Amino acid sequence: MEQAGIDSAIQQYYSSLFDEADRLVERSAQGALEFIRTQELVTERIAAASRIIDIGGATGVHAAHLADEGHSVLLIDPVEAQVDKARERGTFEAHVGDARRLDFESNSFDVALLLGPLYHLHHAADRLLCLREASRVLRPGGWIFAAAIPRFVRHADVSLAKDIPTPYPEEWVRLLERGEPGAQGRFPAGHFHTGEELAQELTDAGLIDVEVHAVEGSAGLALEQVLGTDPDLVEAALTIVRRTGSIPGIRDVTNHMMGIARLAGP
Template sequence: MNLVEDFYDNKYDEWSRLDRHRIEFEITKKYLDKFIVGDNLDIFDIGGGPGRYSFYLSDKGHNVTLLDLSQHNIDIAKEKSKELNTNLAGYIKGDALELDEHNKKYDVVLLMGPLYHLVNKADRRKALKGAVNLLKDGGIIVASFISNYAPIQDNFAYLKFDNGEDDVRELLGYIESGVNNVESGFTTAYFSSSEEALKLMEEYNLKQLAFAGVENILGCRERDILLLPEEDIQKWIRVGFALGEDKKLLGASQHYLYIGRK
């Protein structure tokens, strides 16, 4: 976790990532809009980085508390709150593995980051158990996973090979192990298959409301799509959202999104 914390504190601009990957951002927001229903809900955004989704939900009138491992991300969130004139209910530097320190119950819990930075399955289970325990009965949990096809999708989008013959072996290795090391340019991470992600969520007696491949067919053409006129961008986002839960297309996505009810 120290490596992950250092990565977001010193090496990565998480706020701007969702500008570069706007398809992920826009389609995820559509799922939040579909399933987070009600007024003035209490929402806990665990591992929410600098708060892009926190601010989005706060603007809709919800009471959102942001927790992140990175102090830098928390500081950015506080700065952005002034720019956006949207203040969150709380800004907490904290660890998704230490959720038993929090006693309040929430209508919605977002866990859209920690599960793909926890390499050990026991840690993923601990984070999930803590998140579910913080939900009110009937509450909604939204959890994100990075697909084990994501490195292949990313390299394909940029037609990128850097290390000769080692590239193929490395990319295909993610399908088997799911483990990413810091030498790859990204931080410590775990990439899941869709089957593994669903099996993990099934352990917590949740009612599955949706399981989606976020980018699906749009991912490898994202750079081209974002150069289009705004009207056309929105058309493609509508197509991607419509295809998100098509099981035949799950492997085309870099991110999986699970939504369930306690």
């Protein structure tokens, strides 16, 4: 798998095949759950009036909410069409950019969000470069929040409710063993993580106080099938993930995981 091919597919997918602006807002109960829980994990840790860089921030759903909460937010994304939509919000800066090459001075931000780049990067070296670039632009003591898609949930997505082939598909084995995406679907995935692997990548980037949490938790897959944002279902799912989302193994049973860490400093 070549990263150049994934990068090209990302441009097509997010420009013309998929509406990221709608995903976290009203399309499904899963999107509402993901948005609320992501905001919780971030805002319960960061200081008021933080300077935030939202790397791979898409159309700015999270950036807009954080800006409304009084933070200063700068968004970058590689897809120009998404950046154009983000700019329309008018409450934060938005620029086209690449997570592997941040065009910002060191020690410029208090918080770095990486809510998309890691699962679009196939090679571990690129993911490490992405994390180190985010670390470089942080001030000492700054926070990184890095999302990943668990490989076990991806395996469930491609295999459940289907007859299991014999012999077992080699690409399913590669998915479980190494996190390699298969040929199914149009989503331009680069890598699927385990919780332990995500924690190790954050550690390898030189970060400290590493934690990994489920975002949606065990109800996430079910809520992806529920149209609209049923508040009772979302609240029930939040209750479960708040209690169980940091348990190793259990945290992998979710649509997304969140790696949380800090840059050493005061």
